[in-house]
Amino acid sequence: MPLSANYVKIEWIKHMRIIFYTGKGGVGKTTIAAATGIKLAQLGYKTIVISLDVAHSLRDAFDKSTTAETLTHTEKQLQVTENLWLQEINVQEAIVEYWDEVYNYIRSLLNRSGLETLVAEEIAVFPGMEEICALLYINQYVREKSYDVIILDCAPTGESLRFVSIPTTLEWYMNRIFKLERKLARVAGPVIERVSNVPLPRDPYFQNIQDLFDKLEGIDSVLTDPKITTVRLVTNPEKIVIKETQRAFMYFCLYGLCIDAVVINRIFPEGVDTEYFELWKQTQQHYIREASNYFSDVPMWKVNLFSDEIVGQAGLQKLADTLYADIDPAERFSDRRPYQFRKKDGAYQLTMQLPFLTNKEIELTKHGDELIVTIGGFKRHVALPRSLANRRTTGAKLAGEQLVITFETG
Numbered sequence: 243m244p245l246s247a248n249y250v251k252i253e254w255i256k257h258m259r260i261i262f263y264t265g266k267g268g269v270g271k272t273t274i275a276a277a278t279g280i281k282l283a284q285l286g287y288k289t290i291v292i293s294l295d296v297a298h299s300l301r302d303a304f305d306k307s308t309t310a311e312t313l314t315h316t317e318k319q320l321q322v323t324e325n326l327w328l329q330e331i332n333v334q335e336a337i338v339e340y341w342d343e344v345y346n347y348i349r350s351l352l353n354r355s356g357l358e359t360l361v362a363e364e365i366a367v368f369p370g371m372e373e374i375c376a377l378l379y380i381n382q383y384v385r386e387k388s389y390d391v392i393i394l395d396c397a398p399t400g401e402s403l404r405f406v407s408i409p410t411t412l413e414w415y416m417n418r419i420f421k422l423e424r425k426l427a428r429v430a431g432p433v434i435e436r437v438s439n440v441p442l443p444r445d446p447y448f449q450n451i452q453d454l455f456d457k458l459e460g461i462d463s464v465l466t467d468p469k470i471t472t473v474r475l476v477t478n479p480e481k482i483v484i485k486e487t488q489r490a491f492m493y494f495c496l497y498g499l500c501i502d503a504v505v506i507n508r509i510f511p512e513g514v515d516t517e518y519f520e521l522w523k524q525t526q527q528h529y530i531r532e533a534s535n536y537f538s539d540v541p542m543w544k545v546n547l548f549s550d551e552i553v554g555q556a557g558l559q560k561l562a563d564t565l566y567a568d569i570d571p572a573e574r575f576s577d578r579r580p581y582q583f584r585k586k587d588g589a590y591q592l593t594m595q596l597p598f599l600t601n602k603e604i605e606l607t608k609h610g611d612e613l614i615v616t617i618g619g620f621k622r623h624v625a626l627p628r629s630l631a632n633r634r635t636t637g638a639k640l641a642g643e644q645l646v647i648t649f650e651t652g
């Protein structure tokens with residue numbers, strides 16, 4: 243029986259992978275994302291590494307910044323080796339392609355408010371636009387089946403978190419506000435303009451938003467399907483970095499994404515035994531142990547600090563060999579969400595996946611915005627989202643492999 247087009251698509255998507263590399267500023271995201279791209283290409287996957295950071299450094303990591311290799315306006319992807327492409331998202335370019343009407347309207351509004359044209363143009367690129375542009379490209383590649391693996395080199399944690407919440411926000415806006423706004427502008431627009439002297443958006447503006455929304459359709463289910471999309475958190479063995487990684491872990495769970503590995507980068511290797519670094523080494527070992535308390539749900543990969551910065555293909559290759567050795571980075575190293583936060587029957591709940599546990603006494607301790615769960619000899623630290631950090635826990639019970647913790651309402 244011939245396969246239907248739809249079946250082929252689902253089959254293909256099953257094999258497709260999207261992998262985020264994210265973490266605090268400077269921890270090594272770009273370098274690790276680039277090395278992962280090299281390894282995947284060598285394994286035969288058609289791979290693209292996309293930089294989502296406005297301050298791009300992906301091409302620098304590959305040492306591909308010479309003018310001879312500057313991309314033309316239409317060439318967005320730069321081929322590095324067989325099977326490997328790079329893309330640094332250029333928001334100005336994407337605006338011309340996707341946002342023309344929206345951008346022009348906002349710019350004209352700002353211009354009218356007395357802002358200089360240049361300033362208005364700058365401000366009209368509102369927060370979130372870059373992230374939406376990235377999502378547009380990702381969804382296009384998914385729909386067109388352009389690559390086997392899409393690697394995303396994210397901006398420092400805060401921004402990449404905002405990125406994953408966009409599809410949900412946008413859907414809410416489109417379903418609740420958009421249609422009403424469009425109708426209002428059509429019906430009441432001329433009257434409002436006469437009395438207030440503020441131009442209201444015309445139909446092409448709304449059409450532009452509708453087109454964008456159509457192009458983004460489906461991206462949220464792609465991002466929250468652990469068979470397709472997983473997140474890898476890059477961190478360093480230092481207090482502040484590990485803390486932020488712990489929060490990022492929680493936030494990705496909150497947004498419904500699956501984390502399948504944590505990479506601890508820049509560990510001082512054995513050979514560094516001068517007295518000067520002794521305290522550093524002890525501190526690092528302490529935080530590596532802490533990290534196993536926080537991230538024991540997923541594999542933790544360790545990478546030593548190299549003897550020099552890692553730039554160019556030879557360096558990246560060395561990193562790829564050390565980090566992955568016999569591992570295929572396209573594999574999924576976890577396909578479940580260790581925590582889920584939700585509101586059920588008016589009460590906030592945290593559900594944790596805890597296999598292999600018997601019904602021992604459960605102890606819950608709150609420490610600032612951190613919840614420490616102790617069951618027998620087992621201890622788990624969970625960072626809490628803001629809405630739960632100030633609430634007391636009201637109970638905890640084991641149901642199969644799940645521990646359900648409830649929080650006070652009100």
Ligand SMILES: Nc1ncnc2c1ncn2[C@@H]1O[C@H](COP(=O)(O)OP(=O)(O)OP(=O)(O)O)[C@@H](O)[C@H]1O
Nearest residue numbers: 267268269270271272273508546547548550551552
């Ligand atoms: N294990 C390592 N050993 C030696 N140098 C490293 C290692 N990991 C990263 N570096 C170097 O550290 C610098 C910063 O790395 P990178 O640009 O990958 O960090 P980033 O997390 O992407 O930073 P940003 O938040 O600014 O995007 C680079 O010069 C890189 O070569």
Ligand SMILES: [Mg+2]
Nearest residue numbers: 271272295299
């Ligand atoms: Mg970077």
